[in-house]
Amino acid sequence: MASLREDLVEYSKKLSEKNMVIGPGGNTSIREGDFMYIKPSGLSFPELTVDDLVEVEIATGTVTPHHLKPSSEVLLHLYIYQVRDVNCIFHAHPPFVNGITARDIPFRHMFPDSVVYLGRTIPVIDYCVPCTETLAEYVRDNFQDSLAIVLKNHGAITVGENPKTAYLRMEILEGLAYTIWIAKSINDVTPLSYLSDQDIEDVLALDSEKYRQNLLKDKK
Numbered sequence: 381m382a383s384l385r386e387d388l389v390e391y392s393k394k395l396s397e398k399n400m401v402i403g404p405g406g407n408t409s410i411r412e413g414d415f416m417y418i419k420p421s422g423l424s425f426p427e428l429t430v431d432d433l434v435e436v437e438i439a440t441g442t443v444t445p446h447h448l449k450p451s452s453e454v455l456l457h458l459y460i461y462q463v464r465d466v467n468c469i470f471h472a473h474p475p476f477v478n479g480i481t482a483r484d485i486p487f488r489h490m491f492p493d494s495v496v497y498l499g500r501t502i503p504v505i506d507y508c509v510p511c512t513e514t515l516a517e518y519v520r521d522n523f524q525d526s527l528a529i530v531l532k533n534h535g536a537i538t539v540g541e542n543p544k545t546a547y548l549r550m551e552i553l554e555g556l557a558y559t560i561w562i563a564k565s566i567n568d569v570t571p572l573s574y575l576s577d578q579d580i581e582d583v584l585a586l587d588s589e590k591y592r593q594n595l596l597k598d599k600k
């Protein structure tokens with residue numbers, strides 16, 4: 381069975397394959413006990429190996445000596461692990477998500493799958509300078525309950541029980557943005573049709589969707 385770190389590398393590479401990051405952009409990490417293992421700075425996902433992952437103690441931020449430096453967004457990951465019970469964090473720059481939010485088009489559910497995988501609400505927060513403690517604090521304070529958060533003019537973060545789930549949420553998020561873009565492109569005159577609050581509650585109450593959500597938690 382593949383280790384969690386091997387899973388992290390495998391699913392991280394999909395971010396590049398699906399064009400959700402460009403070049404060395406984006407970063408991912410996994411929690412194992414008191415430590416997190418994070419992508420190093422400056423390396424792109426296609427060239428990433430398990431040995432490149434940098435070990436950082438979650439409580440203190442102490443970096444275990446390594447031949448590579450941790451991602452410049454190390455604080456972003458650290459601050460989320462310090463306050464949330466999640467095992468994996470994916471940060472990417474999906475172009476449709478960025479395009480939609482750069483135009484201030486409301487980023488809301490438009491089809492049932494996004495409700496199931498991303499939960500009731502997807503917060504969108506204002507732009508903040510990347511790689512800063514200010515951004516890490518801003519994200520931590522606005523990302524207490526949701527499974528995905530959008531950083532305006534920058535990208536998105538998803539969390540999960542494992543790399544597969546965090547990746548899947550990023551894929552669904554970009555799929556939602558793509559759908560909104562299509563709807564907006566076909567007809568820019570009439571209002572966009574989003575799911576209502578009641579529609580969202582009805583989907584979340586479906587037994588079949590609870591089954592799918594539980595299945596995700598159990599898988600690697």
Ligand SMILES: [Zn+2]
Pocket residue numbers: 405406471472473510534535
């Ligand atoms: Zn970024």
